[in-house]
Structure formats: C-alpha cells, structure tokens
Amino acid sequence: MVLSSDVTDRGGRTILLKAGSELTEKHLKIFKTWGVVQVDVKGKDNSTPLNNIINAHPELEISARLAVKSTFKHTNLKHPFFKELSDLWVQNHIKQRAAEI
Amino acid sequence: MNQPNPQHLIAGITQIASLPEIYMKIELAMNNPKSSSKYFSDILSEDIALAAKILRLANSSFFSFPGKISTVTQAITLIGTRQLRDIILASSIVGAFKDIPAELIDMKSFWRHNIACGVTCRIIAMLRRETNVEAAFVSGLLHDIGRLVLYKEKPDAMGELIEKCSKTEELLYRSERNHFGFDHALLGSLLLKEWKLPTRLIKTTACHHTPERAKEYIIETATVHVSDIISNALTSGSSGEKMIPPMSEKAWKILGLEDGNLSLIADELDKQYSVAVDFVLSESP
Numbered sequence: 001m002v003l004s005s006d007v008t009d010r011g012g013r014t015i016l017l018k019a020g021s022e023l024t025e026k027h028l029k030i031f032k033t034w035g036v037v038q039v040d041v042k043g044k045d046n047s048t049p050l051n052n053i054i055n056a057h058p059e060l061e062i063s064a065r066l067a068v069k070s071t072f073k074h075t076n077l078k079h080p081f082f083k084e085l086s087d088l089w090v091q092n093h094i095k096q097r098a099a100e101i
Numbered sequence: 102m103n104q105p106n107p108q109h110l111i112a113g114i115t116q117i118a119s120l121p122e123i124y125m126k127i128e129l130a131m132n133n134p135k136s137s138s139k140y141f142s143d144i145l146s147e148d149i150a151l152a153a154k155i156l157r158l159a160n161s162s163f164f165s166f167p168g169k170i171s172t173v174t175q176a177i178t179l180i181g182t183r184q185l186r187d188i189i190l191a192s193s194i195v196g197a198f199k200d201i202p203a204e205l206i207d208m209k210s211f212w213r214h215n216i217a218c219g220v221t222c223r224i225i226a227m228l229r230r231e232t233n234v235e236a237a238f239v240s241g242l243l244h245d246i247g248r249l250v251l252y253k254e255k256p257d258a259m260g261e262l263i264e265k266c267s268k269t270e271e272l273l274y275r276s277e278r279n280h281f282g283f284d285h286a287l288l289g290s291l292l293l294k295e296w297k298l299p300t301r302l303i304k305t306t307a308c309h310h311t312p313e314r315a316k317e318y319i320i321e322t323a324t325v326h327v328s329d330i331i332s333n334a335l336t337s338g339s340s341g342e343k344m345i346p347p348m349s350e351k352a353w354k355i356l357g358l359e360d361g362n363l364s365l366i367a368d369e370l371d372k373q374y375s376v377a378v379d380f381v382l383s384e385s386p
Binding site for chain 2: 070071073080084086088096
C-alpha cells in the first residue's frame with residue numbers, strides 16, 4: 001500500500017512519512033509509537049469479500065437493511081456515529097448470515 | 102406489586118459470589134509502598150494457572166511488547182502493578198459467579214458482551230492516550246454485573262421481562278426500572294461497593310446508561326456508555342439486551358472522538374477480542 005498523503009504526529013507538526021511512500025510493518029510500529037491511528041492510502045479495492053457476498057446473495061442485504069431499523073429503533077440514525085455503527089452492523093449481519101448458508 | 106429492596110438482593114448474591122483471595126493479596130500489596138515486582142511475582146506464583154495466563158497475555162497482541170517476555174517478574178515490571186491488579190480482577194471475576202445455574206442465563210454470551218465492552222473501553226482509552234487502559238478494560242468488563250444479581254435473585258421476573266422486550270422491542274434496562282423500581286446499573290454499583298472495589302468502577306457501573314448524571318469519573322463513565330453501545334452492535338454476546346441502547350450526546354462529545362475512529366475501533370475490537378476472551382474465559386471465542 002502507498003501513502004496518498006503525508007503522515008504527521010498527532011499534533012500535525014512532525015512529518016513521519018511522506019506521501020508516495022510504500023507502507024511497511026516497521027512504519028506501522030513507528031506510527032503506533034507516535035499515537036497515529038489512521039493513514040490515507042492510494043486506490044480503492046471494490047472486490048471485497050463483502051461485495052462478493054452481496055453480489056451472490058442480494059437478499060441478505062435487503063433483510064439486513066430491514067432488521068437494522070428495528071434493532072436501532074431507540075437510537076438516532078441520523079447521528080453520524082449511529083449512521084456508521086448501523087452500517088457496520090449491516091455488514092456484520094450479512095457476513096454472519098452468509099456463513100450460515 | 103411490592104418492589105424488592107436492592108440491598109436485600111445484594112446480600113443474597115454476596116453469600117455465593119466473592120472475590121478470590123489472590124486479588125485481595127494483590128490489593129494489600131498495592132497499598133504497601135515497599136512491595137516490589139518480585140513480591141507481586143511471589144503472590145502470583147501461588148496460582149500457577151493465573152501466572153501462566155498473565156505471561157501469555159503479556160506476550161500477546163494485547164500489549165505488543167517488543168521481544169519475548171519469559172518471566173512473571175518481567176511481565177509485572179512491563180505491565181505495571183496497577184494494571185496487574187486490574188488484569189487479575191478481570192481474570193477472577195468470572196470465577197466469582199461460577200455457581201449461578203446455567204439454565205438462568207447463557208453465561209458465556211453474558212461475559213462475551215462484557216468482554217467486548219471492556220475491550221472497546223480499552224481501545225477508546227488508548228485513542229485518548231489514557232495512562233491506565235487496563236482500568237478502562239475492567240470498567241467495561243463489570244458494567245452489566247448487576248444483571249447477574251437479577252438473574253440469580255429474580256429469575257422468573259427477568260425471564261418474563263426478556264420475553265416481553267423481545268416482543269415489544271423495548272429496552273430491557275428501562276423495563277427493569279418499570280418493574281423493579283431500579284435497574285441492573287444500580288445493583289451492579291451496590292455489589293461493587295460491597296466488594297470494596299475502586300470508586301471508579303462503582304461510579305462507571307452506576308451511570309453507564311445515564312452518563313449525564315455522573316458527577317465523578319465523567320470521562321470513564323462516558324467511555325463505558327459509548328462502548329456498551331458499540332459492543333452491543335458489533336459483537337455477538339449479550340447480557341440480555343437485544344436492542345441497541347440510545348446514546349447521550351453529552352457523553353459522545355466528552356470523549357472527543359474523531360471521524361473515522363469508529364471503523365478503527367471496530368478493527369481493533371476484532372483483533373483484541375479473541376485475546377481477551379481467551380484471557381477472561383480461558384477459551385477461544
């Protein structure tokens with residue numbers, strides 16, 4: 001994986017690794033030491049296991065989207081936190097159901 | 102109906118559930134400034150299984166220490182004695198409730214939810230650069246312990262409430278309040294107080310559904326509150342709640358988490374969960 005932007009320390013003052021660098025295990029260890037928890041990388045891979053499952057079993061996504069509404073009925077699904085959490089819930093739900101098929 | 106007295110319920114549970122002697126010894130040693138790593142190691146050597154578990158944990162991805170840690174003394178020096186005490190509490194708490202009959206509740210599912218909450222608390226504490234992340238882990242691990250008191254002391258009522266909630270899609274903790282006049286959060290805090298556990302644990306347990314009421318340990322309580330929601334949504338264990346609880350906006354803002362932190366928490370939860378299940382339950386998830 002190649003960095004799409006510079007990685008800096010949490011304060012944004014020190015550049016730890018320049019954009020365009022190839023990421024290695026050693027870099028990840030250094031980032032962890034500096035408290036860096038996220039970096040931007042180039043490219044996007046659409047052939048994820050989840051997409052493959054949804055393509056093969058579209059009904060799983062439909063049932064997960066219906067179930068998420070009742071499971072999250074006491075929450076504010078417009079809140080960015082719950083938007084993201086419910087998306088993760090849907091992904092997990094689809095993977096679990098697929099594993100049962 | 103006559104509502105039960107929460108203190109009476111606690112009195113019933115403390116007759117069957119108690120903290121192990123080794124935790125008490127470590128706690129005593131913590132309060133003695135002369136205690137060395139060697140002294141803690143000697144206490145741990147009384148429980149070979151626990152010592153082995155701690156060595157395994159010290160060498161796991163939970164800590165990611167560089168190099169192999171081969172002795173308990175070395176592990177204690179690296180982990181730290183405060184963290185060690187919290188880890189021992191985490192490891193021994195399951196044993197304290199081993200006499201609760203299996204037909205009342207799926208205890209593995211119960212502990213898996215609580216372990217997931219503990220791991221999520223630990224990850225949030227790491228993201229916030231807190232000093233004792235193991236304390237955060239234990240806060241999450243114990244947050245629903247009051248449910249065990251209800252399952253043990255009021256099994257029929259709890260069975261009815263769970264059944265009703267699964268039909269009406271109500272929140273179980275709100276049904277507990279309507280039925281008993283209090284919920285598992287209050288009971289849990291009373292039990293931890295009875296066990297003379299740190300005030301931090303008592304307060305975070307008491308307010309994990311009402312973080313806006315916390316007067317002390319506000320950040321720690323907000324951490325447990327948000328972690329409970331995340332672990333309910335992302336892992337398969339359950340302490341009885343089937344619905345995702347609502348979130349206090351105030352608690353969310355206090356934590357100051359950034360965009361993208363949730364997917365990072367989910368990834369880390371995935372990695373650390375199996376290590377924590379192995380440590381607390383001595384088994385694979």
